[in-house]
Amino acid sequence: MKNQWTNYYTGYVKVKARGKGAERLINMLTRRGLHIWDVKRVGSETLIFHMDFRDIPKLRQVMRKSDCKVKFMQGKGVPFLMKRVMNNSGFLVGLIAFLLCIFVLSNMVWGIEVKDAKPATEHAIRKELDKMGVKIGKVQFFVDDVDTIQRKLSDRIGALTWVGVELKGTTYHFRVVEKRQPKEIEKTSPQNLVASKKAIIAHMFVEKGQSKVNVNDYVGKGQLLVSGLIGKEDKQEIVSAQGVIKGKTWYNAEVKIPMKTKFSVLNGNETNKHYLKMGDFSLPVWGFGDPGYNKQEKETTIRPFHFLQWELPISYKQVTLRSKEDIVRSYTREEAVKEGRKMAKAELNKHLDEEDEIVEEKILHESMENGKVKLSIHYQVIEDIAIGQPIIQGD
Amino acid sequence: MARNWGKKVKQLMTKTMDLPQDVMMDLPRITMIGQLHIYIENHRGLLAFSDSEVRLMLKNGQLLIKGSSFVIKTILPEEIMLEGKIDKVYFINE
Numbered sequence: 001m002k003n004q005w006t007n008y009y010t011g012y013v014k015v016k017a018r019g020k021g022a023e024r025l026i027n028m029l030t031r032r033g034l035h036i037w038d039v040k041r042v043g044s045e046t047l048i049f050h051m052d053f054r055d056i057p058k059l060r061q062v063m064r065k066s067d068c069k070v071k072f073m074q075g076k077g078v079p080f081l082m083k084r085v086m087n088n089s090g091f092l093v094g095l096i097a098f099l100l101c102i103f104v105l106s107n108m109v110w111g112i113e114v115k116d117a118k119p120a121t122e123h124a125i126r127k128e129l130d131k132m133g134v135k136i137g138k139v140q141f142f143v144d145d146v147d148t149i150q151r152k153l154s155d156r157i158g159a160l161t162w163v164g165v166e167l168k169g170t171t172y173h174f175r176v177v178e179k180r181q182p183k184e185i186e187k188t189s190p191q192n193l194v195a196s197k198k199a200i201i202a203h204m205f206v207e208k209g210q211s212k213v214n215v216n217d218y219v220g221k222g223q224l225l226v227s228g229l230i231g232k233e234d235k236q237e238i239v240s241a242q243g244v245i246k247g248k249t250w251y252n253a254e255v256k257i258p259m260k261t262k263f264s265v266l267n268g269n270e271t272n273k274h275y276l277k278m279g280d281f282s283l284p285v286w287g288f289g290d291p292g293y294n295k296q297e298k299e300t301t302i303r304p305f306h307f308l309q310w311e312l313p314i315s316y317k318q319v320t321l322r323s324k325e326d327i328v329r330s331y332t333r334e335e336a337v338k339e340g341r342k343m344a345k346a347e348l349n350k351h352l353d354e355e356d357e358i359v360e361e362k363i364l365h366e367s368m369e370n371g372k373v374k375l376s377i378h379y380q381v382i383e384d385i386a387i388g389q390p391i392i393q394g395d
Numbered sequence: 396m397a398r399n400w401g402k403k404v405k406q407l408m409t410k411t412m413d414l415p416q417d418v419m420m421d422l423p424r425i426t427m428i429g430q431l432h433i434y435i436e437n438h439r440g441l442l443a444f445s446d447s448e449v450r451l452m453l454k455n456g457q458l459l460i461k462g463s464s465f466v467i468k469t470i471l472p473e474e475i476m477l478e479g480k481i482d483k484v485y486f487i488n489e
Binding site for chain 1: 440441442443444445446465466467468469470471472
């Protein structure tokens with residue numbers, strides 16, 4: 001027997017045969033090799049049956065010899081369905097437009113949330129985002145990606161220590177850590193102040209406690225500066241010594257500056273290529289051909305398309321090729337020395353607090369070997385040398 | 396006379412060679428699945444069809460099937476599959 005499930009795809013018709021010789025008509029049809037199924041009797045002279053819609057011409061031939069009247073009641077299967085869909089193409093267009101709308105809306109920015117930020121910082125962030133084009137109603141593809149937003153925000157807004165950017169569906173979430181944290185409440189447990197390094201005391205300001213050293217005294221590391229024990233010997237009281245003791249300290253720095261340095265620099269020429277990515281396959285959409293840079297840097301950004309909350313397997317891929325150039329920078333000896341001093345100072349500043357100052361800078365030694373200038377620099381710095389040392393009370 | 400001879404030879408062959416009789420002798424092969432389906436091979440055409448009665452032409456005589464709510468699931472020149480509630484199957488010999 002023939003498999004019937006294919007009938008649905010080839011299309012079939014429901015036929016109503018009316019007349020006395022309906023059975024004979026069926027016999028004639030089957031003898032001609034037509035496939036007929038689901039024959040039903042309705043009323044005394046009427047039969048309903050199904051047949052392949054491609055066999056209709058054969059049915060017509062048979063009809064001439066028969067005394068039945070045949071009526072096609074209904075076409076079923078894919079070809080008829082297609083025809084009906086075409087007739088009602090408005091629905092189809094509507095459906096596609098609807099899906100398209102949802103697709104576009106799922107790829108838009110619908111919300112920007114800033115958390116843990118002071119109102120002023122939040123305002124600054126929102127203003128900066130506006131400038132970057134991160135606005136409600138923008139399409140996500142034309143907005144920078146999350147990492148870039150994060151980098152730009154922390155670059156441009158000084159008040160931020162760190163900003164976490166996260167894209168959840170259609171909403172950007174920003175979590176902010178601001179630089180100015182509330183000051184730590186200072187320890188009030190009994191303590192002495194001792195020197196953190198060897199220094200010459202330059203300036204003293206004792207808030208609480210009894211000072212044990214004077215200005216211009218030389219102190220070694222760990223030496224007691226301000227005692228937390230106050231009062232007369234018989235009536236001693238333990239307090240938390242507080243104060244700022246500024247001391248002159250010394251640093252030695254050594255730097256080596258090569259006279260010639262090779263750099264790879266981007267010279268500003270760049271080409272963008274756009275792809276539609278499906279799995280491992282990338283379909284180029286715009287930007288063909290090789291720009292022909294001698295040296296280049298490649299940056300790839302991939303943005304998945306969204307549909308409602310789901311990520312589609314199709315994504316948009318942008319490849320940016322940036323032209324690179326090699327540059328050789330050479331210094332004269334004076335320039336190298338100048339550069340070296342700058343570098344050493346910057347390096348030293350990293351270790352120092354904001355209130356510390358470099359009071360003296362002296363080049364001790366300057367030599368040249370293997371195309372490098374070697375500098376040995378001595379610094380005098382005034383910095384706070386006091387650190388607390390808890391007084392442990394024995395009972 | 397010659398036809399009778401042919402018939403006898405055929406009968407003999409089926410007996411001696413153990414061939415299925417429906418193949419050699421154009422007899423209908425009827426398969427029934429409970430009362431639900433009846434599947435007839437080697438028929439010679441549909442004579443009458445209604446909800447409660449189906450009449451089929453055979454090489455010798457007719458086959459009458461009685462029951463209710465009949466639907467012909469498929470019909471091919473020599474095969475027919477009937478669905479419904481089958482009560483009786485008659486052989487009508489002229």
